Amino acid sequence: MSEIHQATSSDPGNSLDRGRIPPAVFLLMAAVAVIGCNSLGLSPIAPEVAHTFGVSVPEAMAGTAAFGLGTSLSALLLARHIDRVGAWRMLRIAFGLLSASLAVTAAAPFVMVLIAAQFSAGAAAGVALPAIYSNAAEIAPKGRETKTVGLMLSGWTLSMVAGVSLSALLADWLHWRVVYLAIFILAAGAFLVLCLSAHRDGRSSESAPSPLAALSIPGVPPLLVACGAFMTAFYGVYAYLGDHLHEGLGLPLGANGMVTLVYGLGFGAATLLDGIEKRVPARLSLPYAFLAVFVVYLLLSAGNGSYGAVLALTFLWGLANHLGLNLLIVRLTALDPARRGTIMGMNSAVTYLATFAGTLGFGPLYALAGFTALTAAAAGLMILASLAAGAPFRSGALKIKLEH
Template identity: 60%
Template sequence: MANADQPFDGAAATPTGVPRMAYVLTGCIAVIGSNSLGLGPIAPEVARSLDTSVPAVMTAAAAFGLGTSASALFLARHIDRIGARRMLQLALALLSAALVVTALSPIVTVLVTAQLVAGIASGIALPAIYSSAASVAPPGRESRTIGVVLTGWTLSMVAGVSLSAVLADVVHWRAVFAAIAVLALAAIAMLSFSSYRDVRASQSSPLPLEALKIKGAKPLLIACGAFMAAFYGIYGYLGDYLNNGLGQPVSANGLAALTYGLGFGAAALLDNIVDRLGATRVMPAAFIAAGTVYVGMALFGGSFTAVLIAVFLWGLANHFGLNVLIMRLTALDPTRRGTIMGLNSAVTYLAGFVGTAAFGPLYTGLGFSISAFAAAVLMLIAALAAAWRTAEDTTLDIGAERS
């Protein structure tokens, strides 16, 4: 069950029934997202300040992804034994330190190293956040609770990235990372004052690949890999397509990111649908919906207006897809949520690397439409993997059990 190991404290709930702890976790996601998404828009300013090139600066973003994937795979398994809340506090402390070093970086090598450490911290923090979200979710409100937490990505994309560019322009790019470091410390303080206390597993943490033996983990992780490879494969080249393919100004990239974030956030208002229908029923449909959006991009991508509409629907579908994916993964084994979500984060960032690398030659050689069709094929694979688990065992249909 989603929270069989953590009784819901009604006193800690808001009038909507979502526990207050969920909003603290939302802030934690926003902090991590602001760092991971914030470097790209200010990379030219960072490059000028450090007397280096933009590609050299963006090596820091690659180092962040590498650190996140590695720590999620090898360190997140200790979340179950030590406790998600404590591990999250430790990870945020490490992230804050890494951000301070990032802000003070005199050369690009220090910047890359600091972001590698930030990635290591994030690879622990993200699984801890998702595990905590599943633990505090009250019965029948799992999707709404996780949906609230996921809006942290919207905050980081809509507010964090935009404000980072303004802060870098008005003050300095170093102020961006200093501000995020302060927010990380604030998140630690909020966790310290919260009444949430997680339950620690009594057994030792399994090795990462041993968690693949958990019934139902493999098809869901395959779905995760296909889902994320499709997202990063299109998102990574959408900006170039808007600029060079459709002749739009660079500001169109920001508008597209804002539109995606609004769609992603708006979906949180509909998360009660998942609680009513159940994650196992919604998951294949969400992936098919995302695949349909990719087909729409391929067919109508010659119009900037059509692309913006598709990007909004893309954010909407991806919110549901990520929400139900987390719900089903955390329901597999509540005593090993940290390990399972660590695998999820590792697969996510590995798929991001593979998707970006594989779609590059595809986009360059065959164009954006073919790339979008390829993403749609990946979403079909994700939907089939999700449906495979549904046919094998429907007992994890949390919404149906709660109704």
């Protein structure tokens, strides 16, 4: 049986031996928040962006699809260098590119410029996210891996509660370009903090592994299938939820911001339940979390005609998604600590290929059959995710003993 072991940190000021969460986790959490503000920010303001450029909402949402494609390709081709170059160094480089891309997005004169800038932002995120996840796994105190990863993932909550939820209001009150200007300022600030931080990486003489090397690690392929189904379902529904509320239910853009806020609150509230897996066998905790998301999509399929029902279900959606994402990352980073960067690079590649596939693939379905069809399709994908998540345990390839 393999256990999740803490990697030894070279930072002399760390307190991992005492089991205290390192302060660096909060820097990683902030970095995730900045990326989240951009990756989730277009959906609630898509109607205004489309109006500015004189295009349809699905055409405007091509910006999110381009971000996902750029992230996927970058994670596949570049994230493999994280283990050799160093996760902190790669994170600094990525945030420099992200800042420049956001500046171009804010000033884009045509929709194609916005799409190209978001592709570039995705290329930065494709390196930044696996570097962040690798750093979080490395500095996690022994026995507190789930808690550490949960805190880092709270950056997505920050982005939704304090970032994305305000973007619709800013677009209503001022202009959608102000949204991207604000995200640019946050990214530039994070870049400066990362450059000034004391974290340094040692260089490795080993050559970078093949982009697909992670697929040879037992347990990785089925978990990546689960990740792909999970994320395609999320982005396919999330991409068009804002337009459904605005056009389908006749609500103002501010209502989109409220939904994102409630989702973020649910996502954040799940940190209080990070110990729930103690009471569930390891082989069942991730499949059960994905089944919980399946139930939410079924309920959302039936209740999306009521704004109050959407708000309540969105809270549960955030709660269940956090549990699923947390457990998925803990499982993946435990498989081979020496190749975390490679594994998390493949995870990010699959995640944002799913962003691309979900945003573009669900668009025609939304146009033809409406929002209910999207949630039904997402529910079907979650069945696949649950089955794939349990496959490594059924085959005996993955036996993880979680320490708390």
